[in-house]
Amino acid sequence: xxxxxxxxxxxxxxxxxxxxxxxxxxxxxxxxxxxxxxxxxxxxxxxxxxxxxxxxxxxxxxxxxxxxxxxxxxxxxxxxxxxxxxxxxxxxxxxxxxxxxxxxxxxxxxxxxxxxxx
Amino acid sequence: xxxxxxxxxxxxxxxxxxxxxxxxxxxxxxxxxxxxxxxxxxxxxxxxxxxxxxxxxxxxxxxxxxxxxxxxxxxxxxxxxxxxxxxxxxxxxxxxxxxxxxxxxxxx
Numbered sequence: 001x002x003x004x005x006x007x008x009x010x011x012x013x014x015x016x017x018x019x020x021x022x023x024x025x026x027x028x029x030x031x032x033x034x035x036x037x038x039x040x041x042x043x044x045x046x047x048x049x050x051x052x053x054x055x056x057x058x059x060x061x062x063x064x065x066x067x068x069x070x071x072x073x074x075x076x077x078x079x080x081x082x083x084x085x086x087x088x089x090x091x092x093x094x095x096x097x098x099x100x101x102x103x104x105x106x107x108x109x110x111x112x113x114x115x116x117x118x
Numbered sequence: 119x120x121x122x123x124x125x126x127x128x129x130x131x132x133x134x135x136x137x138x139x140x141x142x143x144x145x146x147x148x149x150x151x152x153x154x155x156x157x158x159x160x161x162x163x164x165x166x167x168x169x170x171x172x173x174x175x176x177x178x179x180x181x182x183x184x185x186x187x188x189x190x191x192x193x194x195x196x197x198x199x200x201x202x203x204x205x206x207x208x209x210x211x212x213x214x215x216x217x218x219x220x221x222x223x224x225x226x
Contacts (some may be wrong), residue, residue, distance in 0.1 A: 095162055
């Protein structure tokens, strides 16, 4: 069973920065691609970032390109999302997800809330 | 950009009835790249179906998926009270993952 635990969410002012972390307590983190999916209040999920198992391939949604950076440390079983130039519309619950070939997400963390407000 | 449209927006049915949820993609989608998720209030989404028709681990066999081209369907053969949730379809094409807006299933 995969256990993904996110941390680092909170309240930040527009233009500010925040770094989210995701820790995988399993033994197979380094084998799989990972990603971040967010969900604004009352909305459906929105994929925002993807990183392959070796960090060799990274994709970002247009909505966060140039502002958010995904990275991973396989020795620490951790996934990071560095978020800069935050906007009010970035307010959402952010989920760490495991991405499988075929492009689906077969496990999700419990989420961490990011609120961007002045 | 591929757009996913789901219908109906809300489905209200009784226990034991059959639910049919539709997902339409704006361009032809590889059947290997279409998935369905269930989300209950306050919880993360849970993968139900991947590659159009493969059930994820632990998903009851009353859930089934089908479709091809631009039209895909999630069927719940006999609704149980615990199936009350929002259901999202999702597709993948090179470097972009897209979710549909969801169908809410209410159990009367």
